[in-house]
Amino acid sequence: METPTQDMDVRWLYTQSQLKLREILPTNKTFDVIQISELVDPTDFISPNSVVLSVGIAFAETPDGLRDWAHRLADAGVIAIGFGSGLTFPQVPQALIDASLHLGLGLFEVPREIPFISITSSVRDEQTRRAGRLQQELLLEQERLNSIAISGFCETIPVEGRLVAERTTPLMEKIRSPAVQSDALQVFKSALAATVTWWISVNLLHSQLPFLAPWVALMTMQFTVYHTFISGIQTAIASVIGVGLSFVIGTYLDVNVWTFGLAMVIGLIGARVPKLRAEGIGIATTSIFLLASGFDDQQPLLYDRILEILLGVAVAIAINLIIFPPLRDQEANMVVGSLDRRMGEVLQKMADELAEKWNIDNADEWLEEINSINNDLEKAWHSVRFARESRRVNPRKIRIREGRPQPTDTSYESNLTRIDEGIAHLRHLARTLRDTPNIDSDWDPVFQQQWVYLMHDAGALLADPNQEIDPIRDRLSKLSSEMSEDQQLTSKKWPIYGSLLTSLFHLSALVDDAVATRKAEDKEHNS
Structure with a gap:
């Protein structure tokens, strides 16, 4: 360790x-x-x-x-x-x-x-204390530099002020995360698509309903290129049906409270068609726009409305395809990596507390954190599916693949399956410690010290595979052999110690897999 x-x-x-x-x-x-x-x-x-x-x-x-x-x-x-x-x-x-x-x-x-x-x-506590003191000094220095800058004397900033700029605050870390950057880029692209379509509608098409094309563009813009294509097709079909429904009702039935309600009922029923379910509400909303904006003026402009709908779809697809089309592999990698890190931190926390006095409340906290990791595993599967979809119909995939290898669906799924198995073993380990009576006061001192070391080392490796730590499984096998030769262990202790050793052995196998996978990915990334 x-x-x-x-x-x-x-x-x-x-x-x-x-x-x-x-x-x-x-x-x-x-x-x-x-x-x-x-x-x-x-x-x-x-x-x-x-x-x-x-x-x-x-x-x-x-x-x-x-x-x-x-x-x-x-x-x-x-x-x-x-x-x-x-x-x-x-x-x-x-x-x-x-x-x-x-x-x-x-x-x-x-x-x-x-x-x-x-x-x-x-x-470690001393290291944390020193780091906190250094952080406090940096914050004070940052406040001083901000005061200097506000006073208009930026030229007096000393060289040591560069240290502040080099320190990344938690807020900056969050801003630089792939998820936040992708979300911010999506906001920009959605706003750009709506603005471009509005300008075209007003200045080139001279539309009487210049909000229709921007609205369709916003409906079409999605987080992946593939989903934008699908959404664009569905939105176009739904909106064109809505235009047609409005013109049929307005032309043959006149516009009144009963025919408006009929249009809503038909539109909402159409929204439940399986192939249009995601964007089918566009049938009803398009009908609202046209029937509520003065149908008599819109009746001669059926083809203009359809053109505006297609304009909104085309601009949204083009912008999402051309301007940094989203590729979510980095975000998925971070989500999967964070699960490994959190599992490692739980193992280290358990080891630290088992080395001292502990009680059932500690075990309940471990299980609560393990359940939280398990809940986030579902989010990780969602991120992986999102990453898989983001690679479809994406021109960036070809350019990035030429620069460095990308994770495959198989590697994602194998990593998450391994994490799922690790959570099960970790939960079993925590429950064994919680449900065994008097284990905290009846430890064999040799077993406790060595087993706790091994648990801490396994957690450290899982949290950071780049650490140089003696192989866990070999040391576990040696400990098992030594304890089996100890004639002083009672028959009551062996089932418990055997369960703890088995759980940690399974976890160490998963740790070895995680280390091998992360190192292989780093090697491919650097090659």
Whole structure:
């Protein structure tokens, strides 16, 4: 497990009295990353300038192997080691102390009652505090710069003011999101289509009903090119039927309250025709426009009204086809990715709370968040269907495909199916913890610490697949093997621990799939 920091001093850890860390070998170096590892050779997963936490499980039978282990860590750029006592070893082995002294590594002891997650959580909280302080300083600087700009002295803005511009506020992040940008672009295109058709109706066609073509254009404009085509056809047919109905009633029955009501009834019945259901209401609304605007003046202009309807449809389709035709793959990718991230955050939250004291209220909160993710899964399916439709009849699809590979329908569906399965396993895990009596006070300490680490690592990988974390499934298999050899576990504990291990094993398989998929997508994107 890896927790990024902001260039923190190892000595800061010793000032946190609640952690009860005991310094053995001092160091003045700063670290960038704090990691947990129980591998014999973790060098492939270790980052430079890191602190490594371990209880030495891999060296339970061969304590002298800690010398070579320390050398490998030093070669990988580790600056300090935190060793947990009271589990595998009653105290920090002398072999590790001698090797760390020889290599110039910092070394401290973590007492048994302090879970490693308490250390990583303290680091993360400090990081959040420092980031909040920096954000506050930036906000103050931004207010100062705004004051300077309002005063008309923009030339006095210092170089450090560029830092404010480079910081993206939550509001700007939301504005830059594909969904908001697509919506804003759609508003612009709808307004443009209505304005263009109105101008043509007034200045070129000299229409007596210049609102008809803009209204049809607004009815036609949709969020995808394909849907705009379909909507345009349906709107044109419905509106032409409405024009014809108005002229038939006005010509042969005269316009009065009874014939107006008859036109509405016929129009609304026509709106229920399956092929016109989406835009069929246009039959009734077009009849309202023509019958209520003075039918005697409109009667000779049947073909003009039809021309205006076709104008509105044609302009809407042309604008949506030419001006940045919407392609929703990026939005769908973000929605699918956010579900993975939220599942990972739930796993990490569960691990953090299980490492400390927790109660049923915590489990209820987990289940509430899991149900929220499940509800958003339905929205994700909608976004995927939307993305699939946006690629149909879209000229941008060809241009973008030449630049980079795009996700296929199969990849979307496989990702969402995987997430659906992950939600089921996550819900089962939370319910097992909630419904098992006294599990919070009857943990086996070795199982608790290692299983919670693995859960946190699985969540971290799911939230950010680019992290370098030891393989989860291999460590789970090792934990299962070690616990099966523990003769002190009662028959009551094994079914519970077996269920927890199985749920986490299934989740780790899905995590591996998610990591492989995201890395493959990144590779294709960068190629």
